[in-house]
Amino acid sequence: MLPSLVVKTLRDYRRASIGWLLGISAFVAIYAGSWAQFDANPDAAATATDGIPQGVRDALGVQDFSTGANYLQGTIYSIFVPLLLIMAAAMFGARAIAGPEDARVLDLYLANPISRRQFVLQRFVALTGVLVVLGLVPWLLVSLFNASLDMGVPAANVAAASLGLLLIGVCFGTLALAVSSVVGRRSVVLATTGAIAAGTYVLRVVGDLVGGLGFLRWLSPFHYYLGGDPLREGFDVAYLIVLMLIPAAMLAFAVIQFERRDVST
Numbered sequence: 001m002l003p004s005l006v007v008k009t010l011r012d013y014r015r016a017s018i019g020w021l022l023g024i025s026a027f028v029a030i031y032a033g034s035w036a037q038f039d040a041n042p043d044a045a046a047t048a049t050d051g052i053p054q055g056v057r058d059a060l061g062v063q064d065f066s067t068g069a070n071y072l073q074g075t076i077y078s079i080f081v082p083l084l085l086i087m088a089a090a091m092f093g094a095r096a097i098a099g100p101e102d103a104r105v106l107d108l109y110l111a112n113p114i115s116r117r118q119f120v121l122q123r124f125v126a127l128t129g130v131l132v133v134l135g136l137v138p139w140l141l142v143s144l145f146n147a148s149l150d151m152g153v154p155a156a157n158v159a160a161a162s163l164g165l166l167l168i169g170v171c172f173g174t175l176a177l178a179v180s181s182v183v184g185r186r187s188v189v190l191a192t193t194g195a196i197a198a199g200t201y202v203l204r205v206v207g208d209l210v211g212g213l214g215f216l217r218w219l220s221p222f223h224y225y226l227g228g229d230p231l232r233e234g235f236d237v238a239y240l241i242v243l244m245l246i247p248a249a250m251l252a253f254a255v256i257q258f259e260r261r262d263v264s265t
Helices: 004-033 035-039 042-047 054-060 068-077 080-096 098-102 106-110 116-148 155-180 186-209 214-219 221-226 237-260
Strands: none
Touching: 004 035, 004 068, 004 080, 004 116, 035 068, 068 080, 068 116, 068 155, 080 098, 080 116, 080 155, 080 186, 098 106, 098 155, 098 186, 106 116, 116 155, 116 237, 155 186, 155 221, 155 237, 186 214, 186 221, 221 237
């Protein structure tokens, strides 16, 4: 049986979760379903991205759409769906601590027989549960369209890319949780999380494109998400472990920081 705070948090998140679920589902279904147009017209598939500068294509991970893997990489897994999932994760992560603190109701939570550590951990469990549900959408829909439209991407590779997508969402959701353990303002948490997400994405791009700065990519979680080329190469266990260790470290920081900080109640 789930702890009462986890249940309450999931209940509080349900409306927003449904909205994000529908939005991500619609986006993935529209773009994955559009593969049939390119598959039926090889010339259009080969030239669909010609109008995009090469540097931008490299930065976004977009190639021609001549294969199913290229198409899924360019339309779903490289930036757009990760952006949606990160936005959702940041919003839910900001609501975990900064939400009630910003609303001056955090004392109502902490007045219950629950330690601050338990409070953070149970909020994290609820956050992760929501993100798992949201992360299942790309995997299930892409798997469905991959099979029905004969995209030619191995099912294991779709699972690898989708697992990485989920973990990148958990990374930034936990980052928002960690930032909210330091500051009790949702606006600050969202701005900080967004800035770090954008900054680490730029680190990956610069590391990939600029000679002599390749070391920068190792500082970005996006490198561990896409650097192993999961749609073509499948699971990269080492990279996935890194994507699990990042939120684990931030969760530990959030617990320690929240236990020590004077909060606004």
